[in-house]
Amino acid sequence: MRIVDARVIVTCPGRNFVTLKIVTDEGVTGVGDATLNGRELAVASYLRDHLVPLLIGRDPARIEDTWQYLYQGSYWRRGPVTMSAIAAVDTALWDIKGKVAGLPVYQLLGGRSREGVTVYGHAALLVTAPFLCDVQRGIELTDASPYGDIARYLAVHREAEEAVRRTLSYVDGVTFARRATAPAHFGLGLRDDVCPPSTGFAAYNQYGGGSAAPAREMHTYPFNGHDGGEAVHVRRQLRWLDTVLRPTGRPRVGSGLRDRAGRR
Numbered sequence: 001m002r003i004v005d006a007r008v009i010v011t012c013p014g015r016n017f018v019t020l021k022i023v024t025d026e027g028v029t030g031v032g033d034a035t036l037n038g039r040e041l042a043v044a045s046y047l048r049d050h051l052v053p054l055l056i057g058r059d060p061a062r063i064e065d066t067w068q069y070l071y072q073g074s075y076w077r078r079g080p081v082t083m084s085a086i087a088a089v090d091t092a093l094w095d096i097k098g099k100v101a102g103l104p105v106y107q108l109l110g111g112r113s114r115e116g117v118t119v120y121g122h123a124a125l126l127v128t129a130p131f132l133c134d135v136q137r138g139i140e141l142t143d144a145s146p147y148g149d150i151a152r153y154l155a156v157h158r159e160a161e162e163a164v165r166r167t168l169s170y171v172d173g174v175t176f177a178r179r180a181t182a183p184a185h186f187g188l189g190l191r192d193d194v195c196p197p198s199t200g201f202a203a204y205n206q207y208g209g210g211s212a213a214p215a216r217e218m219h220t221y222p223f224n225g226h227d228g229g230e231a232v233h234v235r236r237q238l239r240w241l242d243t244v245l246r247p248t249g250r251p252r253v254g255s256g257l258r259d260r261a262g263r264r
Contacts, residue, residue, distance in 0.1 A: 001026050001100075003060050006052040008034075008044050018044050020088040024060055028099050032091030036084040046085045050074075055089065061100075063093045124244050125184040126237050127203070128228055129195040133173035134202035136165060141196040174202050178209035183244045184216045187233045189224035215244065 005023040018034040036043045051070060058066060070086050071077060098105040106112060131146075132138070138147040150168070154161050169175070184207055188200045197220070208214050219236055221229045229236070 022092040030092035030095030032088035034088035060096045128187040130200045130203045134199040135168045144193045177203040177207045185240045186218040189228040190222045191225045194226040
């Protein structure tokens with residue numbers, strides 16, 4: 001088996017996630033994540049320009065040999081860009097090996113180490129400038145990204161509107177908000193053109209989806225945009241968390257919507 005192709009995929013929606021897909025001559029494929037937030041295009045370029053040409057023709061089963069070849073073969077080693085790119089190759093090759101062996105990769109790496117994980121059983125949600133909520137309205141309200149990107153796409157792909165709207169409805173934050181059971185603290189800048197305030201209010205109003213909705217509060221900042229309340233809001237969040245996560249306390253029931261001055 002030999003590697004015949006390796007493709008770098010940049011997506012979500014334009015540049016946030018980087019994935020490497022390795023293809024073998026027997027049709028087995030493997031994928032690895034190469035995302036490095038803030039420098040994702042640097043990793044994508046490193047993969048395309050420097051690593052992908054080195055992978056073609058290699059045996060995908062020689063994972064350790066390939067790792068050493070890519071790492072030792074560069075004069076300048078380490079660093080987040082280099083290591084993110086090599087990690088994607090490593091993960092993709094293990095993906096291929098697991099598929100060839102017919103086993104989940106964790107079995108090839110020594111098997112399970114536990115039957116379960118002990119976790120803290122209480123939770124609360126901090127929501128600042130809720131993203132992709134009430135998507136349909138967001139498209140109508142603003143030309144800023146990401147909603148503007150959707151509108152510009154549909155301006156070219158006119159026949160795709162129904163499919164786009166249906167697909168986005170699956171990931172609309174309002175849909176998930178209705179299913180929430182944990183207490184939540186919201187923050188909105190009322191001049192936000194990236195996440196328009198009414199879309200955030202839609203998520204807040206639907207949060208918990210009924211009369212028995214979990215405790216929730218909101219702070220609004222009338223003179224701020226996507227930056228919201230910044231440090232002021234963080235301090236409010238921390239005070240709120242101290243209240244709802246206090247071992248002897250219980251979350252307050254019902255809405256805690258604040259007025260524009262931040263008062264109850």
